[in-house]
Amino acid sequence: MTDLTSHAKGFAFLTTVAATNVMGSASAIVHGWWDLAWILWWASIGLWAVLLYSTLIAVVLRGNKPDLGAGINGTWFLLTVSTESIAVLGALLIPKHPSDALAFTGVALFLLGIVLYLIVMTMVFLRWTFRELEPTEADPPAWIAAGALAITVLAGSNLIASAVVSPRLTRLEPLIEGLVTLAWVTATFWFPLMVAIGVWRHIVRRFPLRYHPSYWALVFPLGMYGAATFKMRAALDLGFLGWLPKVTFAVALGAWAMTFAGLAHLGLTTVRTRQRPRRANTTA
Numbered sequence: 001m002t003d004l005t006s007h008a009k010g011f012a013f014l015t016t017v018a019a020t021n022v023m024g025s026a027s028a029i030v031h032g033w034w035d036l037a038w039i040l041w042w043a044s045i046g047l048w049a050v051l052l053y054s055t056l057i058a059v060v061l062r063g064n065k066p067d068l069g070a071g072i073n074g075t076w077f078l079l080t081v082s083t084e085s086i087a088v089l090g091a092l093l094i095p096k097h098p099s100d101a102l103a104f105t106g107v108a109l110f111l112l113g114i115v116l117y118l119i120v121m122t123m124v125f126l127r128w129t130f131r132e133l134e135p136t137e138a139d140p141p142a143w144i145a146a147g148a149l150a151i152t153v154l155a156g157s158n159l160i161a162s163a164v165v166s167p168r169l170t171r172l173e174p175l176i177e178g179l180v181t182l183a184w185v186t187a188t189f190w191f192p193l194m195v196a197i198g199v200w201r202h203i204v205r206r207f208p209l210r211y212h213p214s215y216w217a218l219v220f221p222l223g224m225y226g227a228a229t230f231k232m233r234a235a236l237d238l239g240f241l242g243w244l245p246k247v248t249f250a251v252a253l254g255a256w257a258m259t260f261a262g263l264a265h266l267g268l269t270t271v272r273t274r275q276r277p278r279r280a281n282t283t284a
Helices: 010-029 034-061 074-093 100-130 140-161 167-204 213-235 243-283
Strands: none
Touching (some): 010 034, 010 074, 034 074, 074 100, 074 140, 100 167, 140 167, 140 213, 167 213
């Protein structure tokens, strides 16, 4: 409860919502388990409401609040990621459950995710540009700034793909296409800055590059950007972008492999460190 109601850690719990919808999407697309996908979609809405408002209400109403630099970080973008993840799976379900209510819910959450992104990005950008940035603060979750937009692109592309069975989505398709384009180009815009921050952090300021669970937050935007570009290319008929998802996949796979190697190295080091005292005691 302490973590859930804190500025720095509370919104990280929203990864549960995104993970539930990833499982739902995979259940439907990979295995054709549409009933399970439907159940997981409803479960994600419940998790979203409980986890998001538990943290949001706590950080708004608490008395002793941290300053902007200490209180906000990349995990706040999970407000958008979790919201858009519901829209992603909801849009996939529309052809199987052709309902105007479902289509409206998908569009509403798609738009809400964009608004939440604008709110959080404004605060983060102010923090980056008007306060001194320390290497310890430029953590990998900042990459979710691009990942949040990438999943927005995926949600909008899924909505456009489902427009053939929904009059509401057909009417809104030009608006959704414009917002998808806006989200994609903004996500692309952020990547050079994220790379520059990493170079400054580890090469210029010589901050040690050691494994930390937060580095998985660097892998997510890369993979999501590739998946979103792949889906946007089909939804908007952008054949000339066919090369980009392949390149992004290779980069994301490399980032995943290095992060997993760091995890494995940490695990082996921890085991060896714990075994040394036992061997010493046995010898004694």
